[in-house]
Amino acid sequence: MKTTLQNIYHLGLKEIRSLVSDKVMVLFVVYAFTLAIQVQATGTSSEVNNASIAFVDEDQSALSKELFNAFYPPRFQFPEYIDASQVQSMMDQGRFMFAVAIPPQFERDLRAGRNPTIQVNIDATAMQQAGIGAGYIRSIVSDRISGFLKRTEETGPKPLQLVVRRLFNPNAVSSWFKSVVAIINQISLLTVILTGAAVIREREHGTLEHLLVMPLTAFEIAMAKVWANSLVILVLMLLSGGSTPVESMPNWLQALTYFLPARHFVSFSQVIIYRGGGFGAVWKQFAMVTGVGLTFFIYSLTLFRKSIAVTK
Numbered sequence: 601m602k603t604t605l606q607n608i609y610h611l612g613l614k615e616i617r618s619l620v621s622d623k624v625m626v627l628f629v630v631y632a633f634t635l636a637i638q639v640q641a642t643g644t645s646s647e648v649n650n651a652s653i654a655f656v657d658e659d660q661s662a663l664s665k666e667l668f669n670a671f672y673p674p675r676f677q678f679p680e681y682i683d684a685s686q687v688q689s690m691m692d693q694g695r696f697m698f699a700v701a702i703p704p705q706f707e708r709d710l711r712a713g714r715n716p717t718i719q720v721n722i723d724a725t726a727m728q729q730a731g732i733g734a735g736y737i738r739s740i741v742s743d744r745i746s747g748f749l750k751r752t753e754e755t756g757p758k759p760l761q762l763v764v765r766r767l768f769n770p771n772a773v774s775s776w777f778k779s780v781v782a783i784i785n786q787i788s789l790l791t792v793i794l795t796g797a798a799v800i801r802e803r804e805h806g807t808l809e810h811l812l813v814m815p816l817t818a819f820e821i822a823m824a825k826v827w828a829n830s831l832v833i834l835v836l837m838l839l840s841g842g843s844t845p846v847e848s849m850p851n852w853l854q855a856l857t858y859f860l861p862a863r864h865f866v867s868f869s870q871v872i873i874y875r876g877g878g879f880g881a882v883w884k885q886f887a888m889v890t891g892v893g894l895t896f897f898i899y900s901l902t903l904f905r906k907s908i909a910v911t912k
Contacts, residue, residue: 641779661707
């Protein structure tokens with residue numbers, strides 16, 4: 601037993617030295633835990649950030665000025681006043697993503713109960729930001745108008761007041777979730793790549809020549825390894841639940857994800873990091889990961905023993 605542990609220890613040191621000597625792989629590891637996580641967490645966003653907005657104020661009332669001042673960073677840039685004749689040309693030039701037009705006598709019509717209309721022009725070329733931003737604008741304008749009228753008019757109690765409280769992420773910042781998912785994805789990715797690279801280095805030092813004497817080009821050999829490993833990694837990442845919720849997948853595919861460690865990594869990391877859950881809430885995921893890991897380890901060990909026996 602002692603000799604086995606010593607052999608494993610020294611072979612592990614050899615693998616570390618081999619990895620450190622591989623400059624490309626070291627750079628990839630550094631990239632995977634720095635820039636790759638930053639890009640995945642902040643590269644795409646499900647909320648509006650620093651959106652440009654303009655106002656056409658044809659009312660020039662206290663309420664229209666209050667609406668103008670309701671928009672500020674980080675969701676929106678500080679708004680600018682423009683003329684109605686400039687809306688089309690400036691949005692064509694990409695100067696503004698949103699242009700809010702307040703009609704004449706807006707405040708007076710609102711007080712008289714005439715239900716005036718505010719026009720919101722949207723540059724829909726940025727579809728996701730445009731859709732979410734329109735909801736933000738609607739919510740901000742409605743809240744400011746409601747607050748303004750409460751200060752000036754007596755109103756009866758509302759039949760229902762909906763109060764929304766977000767748990768674990770009050771401001772709904774998507775990067776909080778994406779960063780942890782990115783770390784999990786990179787760990788899964790590196791687990792496959794580093795172990796695969798170690799095996800490839802060991803085997804190709806003795807068998808690469810066998811491939812080269814076959815009617816194959818170097819490009820064919822390299823690309824075969826690239827597309828096969830890339831496909832496997834891509835499928836593991838898509839089925840982990842980090843990019844697409846597992847619940848939205850077909851039932852047969854959901855059952856398949858139970859055998860993928862990445863799905864359980866994502867699940868218990870969300871429970872522990874986001875919700876502050878204890879071991880009692882995630883023991884099933886830990887047990888599943890342990891079971892999957894042991895299964896693959898035993899299977900790999902069996903194949904490795906057969907490979908050694910054939911070599912001898």
